[in-house]
Amino acid sequence: MSARAQIGVTGLAVMGRNLARNFARHGYTTAVHNRSYAKTESLIADHGSDGDFIPSESMADFVASIERPRKVVVMVKAGGPTDAVIAELVPLLEQGDIIIDAGNAHFPDTRRREAELKEKGIHFVGTGVSGGEEGALNGPSIMPGGAPESYETLGPILEDISAKVDGVPCCTYVGPDGAGHFVKMVHNGIEYADMQLIAEAYDLLKQGLGASAQEIGEIFAEWNKGDLESFLIEITADVLQHVDAETGKAFVDIVLDRAEQKGTGRWTVQNALDLGVPITGIAEATFARALSGSVPQRAAAVGVLPAEAGSWEITDRDAFIEDVRRALYSSKVVAYSQGFDQIAAASEEFGWDIDRGAMARIWRGGCIIRARFLNRITEAYERDENLPLLLADPYFTKVVGEGVASWRRIVSQAALNGVPTPAFSSSLAYYDGVRAERLPASLIQAQRDFFGAHTYQRVDKPGVFHTEWTRDRSETEA
Numbered sequence: 001m002s003a004r005a006q007i008g009v010t011g012l013a014v015m016g017r018n019l020a021r022n023f024a025r026h027g028y029t030t031a032v033h034n035r036s037y038a039k040t041e042s043l044i045a046d047h048g049s050d051g052d053f054i055p056s057e058s059m060a061d062f063v064a065s066i067e068r069p070r071k072v073v074v075m076v077k078a079g080g081p082t083d084a085v086i087a088e089l090v091p092l093l094e095q096g097d098i099i100i101d102a103g104n105a106h107f108p109d110t111r112r113r114e115a116e117l118k119e120k121g122i123h124f125v126g127t128g129v130s131g132g133e134e135g136a137l138n139g140p141s142i143m144p145g146g147a148p149e150s151y152e153t154l155g156p157i158l159e160d161i162s163a164k165v166d167g168v169p170c171c172t173y174v175g176p177d178g179a180g181h182f183v184k185m186v187h188n189g190i191e192y193a194d195m196q197l198i199a200e201a202y203d204l205l206k207q208g209l210g211a212s213a214q215e216i217g218e219i220f221a222e223w224n225k226g227d228l229e230s231f232l233i234e235i236t237a238d239v240l241q242h243v244d245a246e247t248g249k250a251f252v253d254i255v256l257d258r259a260e261q262k263g264t265g266r267w268t269v270q271n272a273l274d275l276g277v278p279i280t281g282i283a284e285a286t287f288a289r290a291l292s293g294s295v296p297q298r299a300a301a302v303g304v305l306p307a308e309a310g311s312w313e314i315t316d317r318d319a320f321i322e323d324v325r326r327a328l329y330s331s332k333v334v335a336y337s338q339g340f341d342q343i344a345a346a347s348e349e350f351g352w353d354i355d356r357g358a359m360a361r362i363w364r365g366g367c368i369i370r371a372r373f374l375n376r377i378t379e380a381y382e383r384d385e386n387l388p389l390l391l392a393d394p395y396f397t398k399v400v401g402e403g404v405a406s407w408r409r410i411v412s413q414a415a416l417n418g419v420p421t422p423a424f425s426s427s428l429a430y431y432d433g434v435r436a437e438r439l440p441a442s443l444i445q446a447q448r449d450f451f452g453a454h455t456y457q458r459v460d461k462p463g464v465f466h467t468e469w470t471r472d473r474s475e476t477e478a
């Protein structure tokens with residue numbers, strides 16, 4: 001077999017298949033392989049005309065068909081299946097070859113795999129890929145990590161097949177080892193927050209105005225013409241206006257209200273706890289999915305827990321809609337601000353040197369959270385690459401400044417009327433917390449010192465102190 005493929009893809013479920021087609025459509029000779037050969041055959045039968053494919057039945061033939069340094073994209077389930085494919089590949093590869101894991105792997109696994117393969121002289125590039133099936137085929141957002149040398153040969157191909165915004169590829173080198181998968185994980189955390197905020201906005205419009213799904217869909221379509229313009233708002237407008245063929249009811253009303261997840265949101269929150277970064281919007285969004293799926297608890301509570309709630313009295317429909325829009329935009333800015341803080345903290349912790357402005361740039365197209373306002377985030381980090389808080393950038397300060405009164409009205413009305421808005425409320429609480437001159441954390445420090453001699457610092461002089469609470473209350477310097 002002559003080694004003439006410029007890239008190979010193993011794992012031809014829908015994402016792998018579409019990525020392979022995307023490579024082929026861009027003129028790359030693409031080696032393809034799958035554990036069961038039937039999938040490989042069906043790819044060639046259905047889409048062979050997309051470009052130049054080299055199908056192989058065995059892993060050995062597949063590897064042999066790729067020119068060196070080999071670039072092998074692995075697109076299988078995260079966890080055990082990825083390790084199994086790597087184990088099969090490694091004996092067939094040579095020094096300098098590159099394995100690209102384009103699945104949603106957990107970044108600590110990517111760090112481990114990268115370190116193990118580096119010892120064998122093989123590059124392991126954990127790569128975030130966002131955009132679902134459609135993105136994989138027509139241009140995803142791509143977030144590659146691994147060694148910078150690997151990007152020299154791999155980068156141009158990935159940039160070529162990625163989405164483009166204003167001619168700029170939605171792909172760039174993220175940082176060493178697990179940085180690419182880390183950034184994809186945070187992307188997904190933000191995706192969870194964005195989706196939950198949209199769901200809360202929908203619920204407020206539904207309950208506050210008594211509006212139909214169709215009407216709310218029209219409101220979202222209108223919002224999609226302004227600052228909120230984004231893929232998720234666009235598909236929300238579409239979903240809300242969709243009618244179930246079987247019942248003639250709004251589609252959203254016939255779907256069971258239990259949100260599932262594959263785990264990337266959970267990973268984001270777990271990591272934020274480890275790093276000590278308050279990503280409250282993402283955390284509440286993740287827990288809101290958990291609450292929706294808490295079947296026995298919900299069954300025990302519905303009709304049992306007293307509401308003591310008021311009823312909506314909206315006199316100005318347009319003003320209410322505008323309040324919801326502003327609350328949504330402000331809460332969304334908080335979710336992104338928190339997500340970018342998490343990226344900064346991990347970058348520091350792992351020595352990744354991630355350029356946050358570049359991350360916002362590659363999320364402008366192709367990915368699930370693609371949105372008009374990501375341009376604004378890039379601009380903010382261009383103004384100050386060390387910006388400590390996205391919210392404090394002048395553009396975003398203005399946005400939340402214009403939105404904060406609406407935000408307060410919406411969160412308080414929701415609470416008074418018994419509508420759950422965990423993401424809206426926690427984002428506002430974060431906003432008020434981070435801007436507070438003084439927080440009640442002083443009391444927590446005092447309590448900790450009282451029961452555990454955990455010490456405290458004072459506002460008026462340097463040093464670490466302890467008070468003898470149960471004795472004479474004298475203060476000693478620790």
Ligand code: 6PG
Pocket residue numbers: 104129130131132188191260261262263264265367368
């Ligand atoms: C993407 C998506 C994609 C997928 C996630 C989220 O960027 O293309 O984030 O990775 O939709 O798996 O799915 P869950 O909601 O099931 O966690």
